[in-house]
Amino acid sequence: MSASAEPDAVLARNSVPRTVEGAGSARRFLFVSAVIVICAWVLVPIYLLLVNTLSSPQEVTSFPKSFVPSFDFGSIQFFVSFAGVAKALWNSILVAILTMAMSLALGAPAGYALSRFEFAGKEVFRMLVVMTRAFPLPLLALPLAIFFIRTGLDDTAIGLALVHTVLAIPFAALITFSLFSGIPLEFEEAAWTLGCTRWQAFYKVVLPLVLPGIAASAVFAFIISWNEVFAAAVLTIENRTLPAFLVQNLNVSPLHLKFAGGAAMVIPALVFIFAVRKYLFAMWGIASR
Amino acid sequence: MAEIVIKNVAKSFGAFQALHSIDLNISDQEFMVLLGPSGCGKTTLLRIVAGLETPSAGEVWIGGRRVDRLPPRERGIAMVFQNYAVFPHLTVFENIAFGLRMQKLSRQVIDERVRRTAALMHIEQLLKRYSGQLSGGQRQRVAVARALAMEPDVILMDEPLSNLDALLRLEMRAELKGVLDASQTTTLYVTHDQVEAMSLADRIAVMNEGRIVQASTPVEIYRNPAAHFVGSFIGNPPMNFIPATPVAPGEWDVAGLRLSGPQAGDSLEFAIRPEDLDVAPGGLEAVVRVVEPLGPHTLVTTEVGGRLFRAVLESDMPVAPGDELSLVPKEGRVRWFDPGTGQVV
Numbered sequence: 001m002s003a004s005a006e007p008d009a010v011l012a013r014n015s016v017p018r019t020v021e022g023a024g025s026a027r028r029f030l031f032v033s034a035v036i037v038i039c040a041w042v043l044v045p046i047y048l049l050l051v052n053t054l055s056s057p058q059e060v061t062s063f064p065k066s067f068v069p070s071f072d073f074g075s076i077q078f079f080v081s082f083a084g085v086a087k088a089l090w091n092s093i094l095v096a097i098l099t100m101a102m103s104l105a106l107g108a109p110a111g112y113a114l115s116r117f118e119f120a121g122k123e124v125f126r127m128l129v130v131m132t133r134a135f136p137l138p139l140l141a142l143p144l145a146i147f148f149i150r151t152g153l154d155d156t157a158i159g160l161a162l163v164h165t166v167l168a169i170p171f172a173a174l175i176t177f178s179l180f181s182g183i184p185l186e187f188e189e190a191a192w193t194l195g196c197t198r199w200q201a202f203y204k205v206v207l208p209l210v211l212p213g214i215a216a217s218a219v220f221a222f223i224i225s226w227n228e229v230f231a232a233a234v235l236t237i238e239n240r241t242l243p244a245f246l247v248q249n250l251n252v253s254p255l256h257l258k259f260a261g262g263a264a265m266v267i268p269a270l271v272f273i274f275a276v277r278k279y280l281f282a283m284w285g286i287a288s289r
Numbered sequence: 290m291a292e293i294v295i296k297n298v299a300k301s302f303g304a305f306q307a308l309h310s311i312d313l314n315i316s317d318q319e320f321m322v323l324l325g326p327s328g329c330g331k332t333t334l335l336r337i338v339a340g341l342e343t344p345s346a347g348e349v350w351i352g353g354r355r356v357d358r359l360p361p362r363e364r365g366i367a368m369v370f371q372n373y374a375v376f377p378h379l380t381v382f383e384n385i386a387f388g389l390r391m392q393k394l395s396r397q398v399i400d401e402r403v404r405r406t407a408a409l410m411h412i413e414q415l416l417k418r419y420s421g422q423l424s425g426g427q428r429q430r431v432a433v434a435r436a437l438a439m440e441p442d443v444i445l446m447d448e449p450l451s452n453l454d455a456l457l458r459l460e461m462r463a464e465l466k467g468v469l470d471a472s473q474t475t476t477l478y479v480t481h482d483q484v485e486a487m488s489l490a491d492r493i494a495v496m497n498e499g500r501i502v503q504a505s506t507p508v509e510i511y512r513n514p515a516a517h518f519v520g521s522f523i524g525n526p527p528m529n530f531i532p533a534t535p536v537a538p539g540e541w542d543v544a545g546l547r548l549s550g551p552q553a554g555d556s557l558e559f560a561i562r563p564e565d566l567d568v569a570p571g572g573l574e575a576v577v578r579v580v581e582p583l584g585p586h587t588l589v590t591t592e593v594g595g596r597l598f599r600a601v602l603e604s605d606m607p608v609a610p611g612d613e614l615s616l617v618p619k620e621g622r623v624r625w626f627d628p629g630t631g632q633v634v
Contacts, residue, residue: 187342188375192361194439195391197420208378 036120049238049266052259060256079260088245089264091157095241098161099168099225100218106165107172112202114173115180126177129170137167141234148235155236165233168221177219179213180206223269291352291365291442291475292317298347298357300333307333308500309349314336315492320469320476324486325496326522331479332447334496338477339368339445352442362391367436368445372452373428375420381407381431382416385541388439402438409468410434416421424458433465437472444469448479450485462488482524487511495519514624517558517631526563526588526599531573532628533559544594546573548618550625551634558626563588564601565622572617575600591616 052060056072059065081087112121114126144163145154153159183206191201207214239247246261249275253261293315300308310329315321322535323331336342338349340361348356356364367388376384382403383581389399407413410430420428429449433479436444449465452460469476480486486493487507494504495518505513514520533541533548534556541550543559550557564586565571575591575598582604589600589608600616601606625634 055361082404184372184374186370186372186374187376189339189361190368190376191367191368191387192341193339193445194388194435195362197362200391205376205378 009204018196026253029122040233045271049259049262052256055256057254057256061254075256075260079264082249082257083241084245084249085242085264086239086243091236091239091284093268094157095161095164095232096106096222096225097145098158100221102161102165103172103177103221104214104218107169107217109177110169111176111178112180114177116185126174129173132166133170136229141231144231145234155239157239158234159237160235160241161225163235164225166179167228167231168224171220171224172217175213175217179210179217183209186205200278211247219273222272226265226269292319292350293321293348293475293477294348295334296339296350297347298334298337298344298349299346300330300342306338306537307499308344311499311501311553312405313494313501313504315475315477315488318475320478320489320491322478322480322486322490323481323496323525324483324493327355327481329496330499331481331496334625335445335447335479336445339366340364342377358513366445367439367441367443369432369436369449370449370457371448372448373425373432375423375431375435376430380416380437381412381418381420382407384420384431385416385438387435391459402440406434406438409437425599426453426461426549429453429461433468437468440472442511444472444478445473446476447500448480449478451480451482458485458490465497483525484602485632487523495522497522501563511562513633514560515633516626517560517626520560520624524562526601528560528562528624529593529598530626531559531594531596531598533557544573544596548623550623553625553634554627556628557634558628560617560624561622563599565619566600566616567619568602568606568614569617570615573598575616577608577612577614589614618622 051067051069053075054069054073055066055070056070057078058073059070059072060075110129120156148154148159153162173278187205187209188198188201191205192198196204227243228241229243229247232241236244242261242265246265250258252262293313295313295315298308299306311330311334311370313321313334313566323334324478325331333342334556337357339350340356340359344357347357350356351366353366361368375381376387377540379387385403385406386399389402394402397443403416404413407416410433412427412430412434413595415423415431423431429452451460453461461626462485478486478489490507492504493507493509493510495502495558495591497518503510503519505515510519511523514523517530521530531543533543534552535554536542536547539549539552541548541557541559550559573593577589577591577595578597579590581588582592585604587602587606587608589602591598591600591614598616600614607616626632627634
């Protein structure tokens with residue numbers, strides 16, 4: 001009797017965990033394949049871009065293709081020595097940094113005010129901030145160009161940065177609004193009772209806590225400017241930013257130059273985001289470990 | 290040395306009148322508790338003293354100095370918040386040192402004071418941790434240590450124990466009382482928990498609907514409530530109330546029982562605490578509805594004159610639902626309230 005009961009028990013013991021295990025492995029399979037798909041989605045284009053950038057001009061146009069870069073710097077050399085690239089790159093960085101600084105300088109206080117104070121028209125203001133994004137830039141192009149020419153802002157980094165700032169401010173204001181809203185007012189009040197002025201409480205308590213988010217919105221503003229091509233193409237002639245410069249020149253350029261130009265656009269953005277990734281992911285406590 | 294004087298303080302938020310002309314004196318080193326149901330204005334009053342809210346009218350004086358227009362940092366106060374507000378980006382040490390660094394004290398003084406207050410609150414071993422690595426009770430201790438390290442004239446506490454579990458609350462309550470007694474500061478403490486208020490306070494100010502209904506010692510508030518509200522809010526179970534009708538000057542009919550009372554008006558409210566009743570002949574006729582043995586005594590819910598009426602009886606008293614009891618009010622424990630104003634007569 002016990003002999004017949006035992007196999008049953010073993011069977012029961014084995015069969016129950018097996019179904020659970022089955023569900024577990026199916027979940028793991030789904031998870032892993034989702035991770036692979038998402039990684040491929042991002043990495044394959046970048047990989048192809050890099051392979052072609054790091055191949056000689058001949059390899060880029062040849063067939064069949066090799067998927068291992070030959071580390072020939074011919075394309076890059078050609079791109080870098082291409083007249084105006086270095087200057088355009090410098091302009092892009094300058095405009096992006098100016099945009100970053102101005103959009104945060106204007107957007108972050110707006111975000112703080114939106115999260116901390118009650119004032120008439122607050123909701124309308126928030127709506128309007130978003131609405132600016134809905135306004136078609138091409139409509140503004142001509143009046144802006146004329147205005148810029150009259151005031152001497154045309155073809156300057158600061159002039160273009162002003163336009164990019166307008167594009168980036170809604171994001172800066174709304175991202176910082178949600179950041180500040182995530183910091184309990186009690187923290188600030190505690191700091192006030194411990195001897196801080198409003199400003200001291202802000203930079204000793206609130207700022208350190210929102211810094212990761214501020215970094216994220218700074219990167220965001222940087223990328224908005226870095227990628228923006230329309231205003232850059234309309235408002236600059238000599239001092240073109242890289243996207244505007246590429247739009248102007250690459251149409252008529254050979255393929256390897258386009259790849260090198262694409263890489264030049266993508267890599268700085270990637271590097272920048274990689275550099276601040278800690279601030280992008282991390283909440284306090286995780287970061288400090 | 291700091292007494293708090295609150296003169297005629299009122300506060301309105303738009304059309305809502307949160308505080309109606311509050312007057313309250315808190316003497317030096319006194320432990321004053323503001324007690325009331327939620328929305329009664331007790332936290333608003335505390336925040337006005339702290340300087341986190343501006344009064345619509347009236348004056349606040351701390352230590353002989355008028356402070357109602359000063360920012361919180363110039364008032365000589367320290368505050369413990371309901372959610373502790375322990376800064377998450379600083380270690381426990383830096384949290385406690387925060388206010389001291391603002392005062393630009395020397396490193397030795399800061400170090401010494403942080404360690405002393407940390408020892409007082411039993412958190413010496415946590416000084417290098419971050420808030421995220423602390424339990425609620427430990428965070429609470431850090432918040433209190435941070436306030437004490439300031440060596441303030443006045444400590445303000447806004448429901449500091451309400452987020453702790455019951456056991457921890459009991460432990461912290463006793464500890465807070467000891468620590469605050471020893472620190473010799475004036476304390477203003479907000480709570481909605483009457484047991485907390487009774488056990489901590491030198492004096493309790495009972496608040497309701499933006500007014501202080503009664504401010505007195507815990508025993509006085511319990512024994513001699515100044516208003517119907519105090520009697521019904523303080524005490525668990527609360528006071529019993531029965532409407533009384535006059536039968537002769539100074540003689541009142543209370544659910545069929547003739548009692549002598551004050552000579553006033555043509556209607557009064559008879560009130561008695563559940564533990565001030567004896568089972569004896571010639572009392573209020575009560576029909577037992579529910580019997581709850583609680584160990585040291587038995588809580589009996591009865592019906593007297595069609596109203597719920599509770600009595601706390603000896604636990605060896607044999608009672609069962611359906612029994613009829615005669616409950617005699619103890620000598621000197623009956624209170625009479627004016628049903629119109631709710632005030633004691």
